[in-house]
Structures are given as C-alpha cells and as structure tokens.
Amino acid sequence: MPKLIKDAKIIDNQWSMLEASDTPTDALIPAGNVIVPLNVWQSKKADLANRAGEIGVWLSSNEFAEELVDDVENLPLIALHFATFMDGRAFSTARLLRERFGFTGELRASGAIIRDQLCYLRRCGVNAFHFTDASINLEGALESLDDFSDGYQTSVEQKTPLFRRR
Amino acid sequence: MYIYDEHDYKILGERTTQFRKQTDRYLAGELKEEEFLPLRLQNGLYIQRLAPMLRVNVPYGMLNTTQLRKIAQVAREYDKGYVHVSTRQNIQFNWPELAEVPAILTELAAVEMHATQSSGSCLRNTTSDQFAGIAPDEVVDPRPYSEIIRQWSSFHPEFAFLPRKFKIAVSGAESDRAAIRVHDIGLQLVTNTDGEVGFKVLVGGGLGRTPVIGSVIREFLPEVHLISYLDAILRIYNQLGRRDNKYKARIKILVKAMGADKFAAKVEQEWAHIKDGLSTLTQEEIENAKNAFSTPAYAELDDAQTTLDQQTAEQPAFGKWLSRNVHPHRVSGYAAVTLSLKPTGVAPGDITDSQLEAIADLADDYSFAEARTTHEQNIVLGDVKQSDLFELWKKAKAKGFATPNIGTLTDMICCPGGDFCSLANAKSLPIAEAIQRQFDDLDYLYDLGNLDLNISGCMNACGHHHIGHIGILGVDKKGEEFYQVQLGGNAGTDTSLGKVLGPAFGADDVPQVMQRIIDTFVAKRVDGEQFIETYRRIGMAPFKEQVYAKAD
Numbered sequence: 001m002p003k004l005i006k007d008a009k010i011i012d013n014q015w016s017m018l019e020a021s022d023t024p025t026d027a028l029i030p031a032g033n034v035i036v037p038l039n040v041w042q043s044k045k046a047d048l049a050n051r052a053g054e055i056g057v058w059l060s061s062n063e064f065a066e067e068l069v070d071d072v073e074n075l076p077l078i079a080l081h082f083a084t085f086m087d088g089r090a091f092s093t094a095r096l097l098r099e100r101f102g103f104t105g106e107l108r109a110s111g112a113i114i115r116d117q118l119c120y121l122r123r124c125g126v127n128a129f130h131f132t133d134a135s136i137n138l139e140g141a142l143e144s145l146d147d148f149s150d151g152y153q154t155s156v157e158q159k160t161p162l163f164r165r166r
Numbered sequence: 167m168y169i170y171d172e173h174d175y176k177i178l179g180e181r182t183t184q185f186r187k188q189t190d191r192y193l194a195g196e197l198k199e200e201e202f203l204p205l206r207l208q209n210g211l212y213i214q215r216l217a218p219m220l221r222v223n224v225p226y227g228m229l230n231t232t233q234l235r236k237i238a239q240v241a242r243e244y245d246k247g248y249v250h251v252s253t254r255q256n257i258q259f260n261w262p263e264l265a266e267v268p269a270i271l272t273e274l275a276a277v278e279m280h281a282t283q284s285s286g287s288c289l290r291n292t293t294s295d296q297f298a299g300i301a302p303d304e305v306v307d308p309r310p311y312s313e314i315i316r317q318w319s320s321f322h323p324e325f326a327f328l329p330r331k332f333k334i335a336v337s338g339a340e341s342d343r344a345a346i347r348v349h350d351i352g353l354q355l356v357t358n359t360d361g362e363v364g365f366k367v368l369v370g371g372g373l374g375r376t377p378v379i380g381s382v383i384r385e386f387l388p389e390v391h392l393i394s395y396l397d398a399i400l401r402i403y404n405q406l407g408r409r410d411n412k413y414k415a416r417i418k419i420l421v422k423a424m425g426a427d428k429f430a431a432k433v434e435q436e437w438a439h440i441k442d443g444l445s446t447l448t449q450e451e452i453e454n455a456k457n458a459f460s461t462p463a464y465a466e467l468d469d470a471q472t473t474l475d476q477q478t479a480e481q482p483a484f485g486k487w488l489s490r491n492v493h494p495h496r497v498s499g500y501a502a503v504t505l506s507l508k509p510t511g512v513a514p515g516d517i518t519d520s521q522l523e524a525i526a527d528l529a530d531d532y533s534f535a536e537a538r539t540t541h542e543q544n545i546v547l548g549d550v551k552q553s554d555l556f557e558l559w560k561k562a563k564a565k566g567f568a569t570p571n572i573g574t575l576t577d578m579i580c581c582p583g584g585d586f587c588s589l590a591n592a593k594s595l596p597i598a599e600a601i602q603r604q605f606d607d608l609d610y611l612y613d614l615g616n617l618d619l620n621i622s623g624c625m626n627a628c629g630h631h632h633i634g635h636i637g638i639l640g641v642d643k644k645g646e647e648f649y650q651v652q653l654g655g656n657a658g659t660d661t662s663l664g665k666v667l668g669p670a671f672g673a674d675d676v677p678q679v680m681q682r683i684i685d686t687f688v689a690k691r692v693d694g695e696q697f698i699e700t701y702r703r704i705g706m707a708p709f710k711e712q713v714y715a716k717a718d
Binding site: 064085086087088089091092095100114116117119120121123124144147148149150151152153154155159160161162163164166 | 171173176177180181183184188201204205287314317318320321322323324325326327328393401404405409439443444445447448451454
C-alpha cells in the first residue's frame with residue numbers, strides 16, 4: 001500500500017484521490033475513503049451526506065479556505081494539492097483553515113511538494129504529507145520535518161511569537 | 167547594533183545545517199536541479215555567467231568591525247579577494263565554489279551574518295537609511311523596527327514561496343534616503359498629533375521593467391501593529407499576486423490591477439481578523455529593539471568648525487572632501503563620513519579584502535567600531551569626531567577611498583552588468599568607467615553639483631536607472647549592446663521616474679552623449695540650479711535637440 005507521512009510517522013495511505021472533473025455532476029465516486037475535488041463536493045454534497053467520515057475534499061492552489069467555511073466541522077480530511085511546489089498559495093490556505101475556520105481534521109499537503117517544505121508546511125498547520133513522486137525516501141523526508149526547532153513568528157504550531165518568549 | 171541571543175544563534179545554526187544537507191543532497195544527485203534552485207536562491211546563491219554569486223545580507227546596512235574583518239577573510243580564503251556592495255546595501259561574493267558555500271555561511275553565522283532570503287521569490291533583506299540614528303532630520307530611528315521586520319521575515323513559514331521577490335524599506339527621516347517609494351512595501355515612520363509613533367504605509371512601488379511609484383494605503387499604522395499589518399499585506403499578495411507570468415508577478419502589478427483603494431480595503435479586511443493577536447508588538451519588545459541601537463558613548467563636544475576652516479585653508483583638497491563626503495550629525499562635534507567606493511577605474515561598489523580591513527581599522531579608531539553600507543554603493547562611518555576628520559581623511563586617502571565625489575556625476579550607481587550577471591543585456595562597468603574618464607576634472611564636477619547617474623545593464627534595474635537624474639539602461643538589439651538614456655528621474659521624497667531621451671546609443675558614443683547632456687544643462691542652468699531642477703524647468707526638448715543634433 002502507498003505510504004505517506006502523517007503526524008511525523010510513516011503510515012499507509014488510507015485514502016484515494018478522485019481526479020478533477022469538468023463535469024462534476026457526472027463524477028463517479030468510488031467506495032471507501034475518497035478525497036474529491038472541490039467542484040464535485042459542491043455539486044454532490046447532499047448525495048454524499050450519508051458517507052460522512054469517508055469523504056474528504058481537495059483544493060487546488062487557486063481554491064481558497066473560504067470555500068469550505070461551512071464544512072470544516074464535518075470533514076475528516078482536507079487536502080491541499082500542489083501542481084508545482086513553487087506555488088505557495090496553499091501555505092496561506094492551510095493557516096486560514098486552522099486558525100480562522102478551526103479545522104481540526106487531517107490537513108494534507110499532496111502533489112509536487114518537496115521535503116524541504118515540510119517544516120514550514122507543518123508550521124502552517126499541515127499534518128500529513130503525500131508525495132506524488134513515489135520514489136521519495138520518506139525516512140529522509142521525516143528528518144526535514146524538524147529542520148527548525150523554533151521560529152520567530154506566530155504559527156499554528158507555536159502561537160506565541162518568539163519576542164514574547166524571550 | 168543588534169546582538170544575537172541564543173535563539174537567534176540556534177535558528178541561524180539550524181538554517182546553515184539545513185542548507186549544508188541540501189547542498190550535499192544536490193551534489194549527490196538526490197535533489198533535482200529545479201528543486202535545488204529556490205533553496206539555493208533563498209540562501210543567497212545565484213549561478214552567474216562565470217561562477218556562482220553569493221549575496222550576503224547586511225540588515226539595514228549596519229556592520230560592525232568584526233563582521234567587516236570576517237567578510238575580508240572570507241573574500242580572501244574562499245573568493246578572489248574582493249566583494250561588491252550592492253544597491254540594496256548587501257555584500258556580494260562573485261566567485262565562491264558551490265560546495266564551499268555552506269562553509270562560508272557557517273563562518274558568517276559566527277559573526278551574526280547570513281544570506282537568508284537574499285534572493286528568490288520570498289521576503290528579502292529589509293533596507294533603511296544609511297544615516298539612521300545620526301541624521302539631523304530624523305524623526306524616529308528606523309533600525310529597531312527594521313530589526314523587528316528582519317526577525318519576522320526570516321524563515322516566515324507562510325511566505326517562502328511568493329509569486330515573486332518582495333522588498334521592504336524603512337525610513338525614519340524627513341528626507342527619504344531609503345527609496346521607500348520604489349519598494350514593494352515602503353514604511354515611513356511618523357508621529358501622530360498625540361505624539362504616538364507609527365507608520366505611513368506605501369505598497370506597490372518598484373523599478374524593473376514596469377517602474378511604479380508606491381501608493382499610500384494607510385496614513386498611520388500604530389507601531390504595535392506593524393507585524394500583523396505586514397502579515398495581512400503579504401497574505402493578500404501571496405493569494406492574489408499573479409503566478410502565470412513572472413514579469414507581472416510583483417505586488418505593484420496586483421495593486422495597479424486592483425486599484426490602490428481596493429487593495430487597501432482588502433488588506434484592512436484581512437487585518438481586521440488578525441489584528442490584536444499575539445503578533446501585536448509589546449512595549450517591552452519595542453523597548454528591547456530600541457535598546458539594541460542605543461546611542462554610542464558620545465563625548466560632549468562643541469562643533470569644530472573653526473579648526474576645520476583652518477585645516478581647509480592649509481589643505482584645499484581636505485575642504486573638497488569635507489564638502490562632498492562629510493555629512494551633518496545630530497550630535498554636536500560629530501560628523502558622518504562617506505568613504506567613496508567609486509574611484510575611477512574600479513567597478514562601482516567593489517572593495518578588496520585589505521580595504522575592508524582598513525575600513526574596519528578606521529571604524530575602530532574613529533567611529534565606535536561600526537560602519538554602514540549605502541544603496542549608492544559606498545560605505546559610511548557614522549560617528550566621527552569633527553576633530554578627527556583631518557586625520558581620518560589622510561588615512562582614507564592613503565587607502566584610496568577618499569575620492570571627494572559623493573553625490574556628483576562620478577559617484578554613480580551601477581550594477582555588475584554583463585561582465586558578471588547572466589540576466590544582463592549589456593555591460594555596465596565599462597560604460598561607468600568611460601564616463602568617469604570623460605568627467606575627470608573634480609572642480610568641474612563640483613560646479614555641476616548634485617547629479618545622480620544610475621546605470622543598469624538590463625531592465626531588471628538593479629542600477630536603479632529610472633530614478634537617476636540621468637539613467638542609462640543597457641539594451642540588446644539583435645545581439646549588439648546599446649544604451650538607452652533617460653532623464654528626469656529622482657530618488658527621495660519627491661521621487662520621479664525618468665523619461666527616455668530618444669533612440670539608444672552604441673557604447674562608444676555614451677561619453678559624448680553624456681557630455682552633450684551636461685553641456686546643455688550648463689548652458690540652460692540659472693542661479694546655481696541642480697540638474698534635476700533645470701530639467702524640471704525646461705523639460706526634455708532642449709536636451710534632445712542638442713544630443714541628436716546633426717554635426718555641421
């Protein structure tokens with residue numbers, strides 16, 4: 001089974017991801033734990049109500065946290081999908097989901113992320129990391145999670161900025 | 167000057183370790199070229215035309231003599247024995263080996279220096295006024311706030327992958343020496359009617375291929391809210407800045423597209439959510455930051471004008487240096503001195519290891535062991551006793567940085583250009599030198615008065631050509647190097663952007679073109695006007711006419 005990093009451990013990936021669709025109403029949603037694109041979620045929310053707990057939603061970089069403001073309480077998982085690791089919009093989305101909208105479920109970064117982003121992503125509230133590139137050495141990636149033991153700023157991990165702790 | 171505590175050392179140490187491992191992975195083939203690229207950029211490392219270039223931050227331009235000597239040592243041991251002072255007050259090494267960069271960064275970290283985020287699409291080094299803390303026209307010292315911003319911007323987890331680079335400048339004086347109107351964010355320290363300290367906030371200024379003067383989005387931001395307000399601006403930019411076209415990715419394009427009012431409203435809306443949180447600065451933090459820049463132990467002195475006049479009478483050359491390279495100080499009996507890094511024949515801003523050490527010695531002897539880099543690519547000794555000026559002049563002269571040309575035509579700003587930079591369309595250094603040789607008569611230069619000549623080798627505008635009174639831009643026309651001339655730009659409080667004079671010139675013609683521009687100015691000038699004043703009065707036409715006139 002494909003692996004990922006969650007809460008600083010390497011575990012089996014229990015979720016499948018449904019690809020983006022131009023015709024979301026026609027999308028066929030497989031059984032089991034599925035992460036669906038935002039537009040599928042929006043068009044089929046009512047149908048999916050009976051599958052609570054096994055439906056997560058993924059956002060592409062141009063879809064912001066506000067889109068899920070009514071759903072954060074019920075969703076077990078939100079994934080932030082990186083088409084390229086250089087697109088940093090999801091770093092803001094992650095913080096907003098955690099800090100402003102109170103999302104407490106699994107917040108997953110997926111796609112073209114690189115291990116050197118893990119430490120910052122964790123500070124922004126991401127707790128699971130799924131690399132599209134299956135050849136990534138996850139043990140090595142785990143090390144990068146701890147590149148920094150402290151930061152100057154307020155973050156999801158450490159709300160009190162350093163200047164208040166000196 | 168700010169002194170690191172154990173937290174600063176720990177975080178910076180972790181950063182150097184991180185980059186050492188990243189470099190190892192890259193050299194071992196475990197990290198792809200395109201993935202290593204932003205990581206090395208965020209540690210200051212460009213791959214240039216001939217070799218890597220390492221840009222080391224000089225936060226708000228302040229250096230102590232330990233740091234100066236360390237830079238000299240690194241230049242000698244890891245490089246070719248010289249460095250370059252950039253137009254953003256930073257220090258650049260031109261020839262380091264990639265594999266040795268982690269070792270260089272470790273050396274620098276030991277003296278509280280770093281290359282963190284000195285390039286790449288992230289928050290860059292914050293720059294300020296080279297006369298901060300000493301200028302007579304200063305309202306509030308910008309350095310404590312610049313240091314607070316340095317810490318906030320360093321390793322900010324949310325803003326490491328912005329659409330494009332992001333530069334902040336802070337000024338605390340009436341006269342803007344930090345070019346805050348052409349930065350992504352410009353902060354002007356002000357006091358309100360109740361005497362409270364705060365910031366006037368400008369956004370969306372910038373040079374490059376689309377030069378724009380920044381817009382004020384807030385007239386008064388109380389100082390305690392500095393961080394949360396910056397977070398709000400950056401968050402809006404991170405989310406909405408364009409990422410589809412790197413030439414349209416700077417915040418100036420976003421602000422222009424939305425309109426400054428709408429952008430301001432967006433920021434205010436975001437800020438309302440995060441204002442008054444834990445990022446709100448405490449009085450204690452502000453005090454701590456201020457104490458880090460406490461006043462040095464000035465002696466109680468009277469102004470030494472009589473002595474200086476006497477020395478000038480004996481040595482007229484000293485008088486010339488006094489009038490151009492020495493600046494007023496808010497404490498009586500003291501002065502600030504600019505050491506010119508622009509003698510003819512040397513690339514503007516270049517300085518050797520032994521010169522760095524000589525400056526360190528001078529700073530130890532005459533200026534409380536501190537020096538400052540300037541965005542005009544010179545070095546300032548900020549706190550010199552007026553009674554020491556004569557001695558300092560003699561020593562500086564012997565070392566080659568007492569060229570009395572500060573503020574004149576030959577004190578030009580110039581990027582490294584096509585000789586070094588892989589972005590450049592044309593060489594800039596030979597142009598600078600040819601102009602310096604054309605105008606080698608100092609008395610003539612003094613008569614011309616204050617004249618900013620800024621030269622960039624490409625439209626990325628590292629040489630700030632848009633805001634020179636005369637700007638020169640290197641352009642490429644079918645593989646040949648040409649130079650476009652602009653007139654009427656101005657840095658400072660009444661910033662203006664230059665306008666193109668006309669068709670570009672070949673390199674050989676530039677000195678003669680400059681001569682015709684200057685001759686026109688001299689002919690049209692009234693009552694000791696400065697160049698920019700004459701230009702603003704008479705406009706472009708007379709210059710154009712003379713420069714492009716057919717020879718009879």
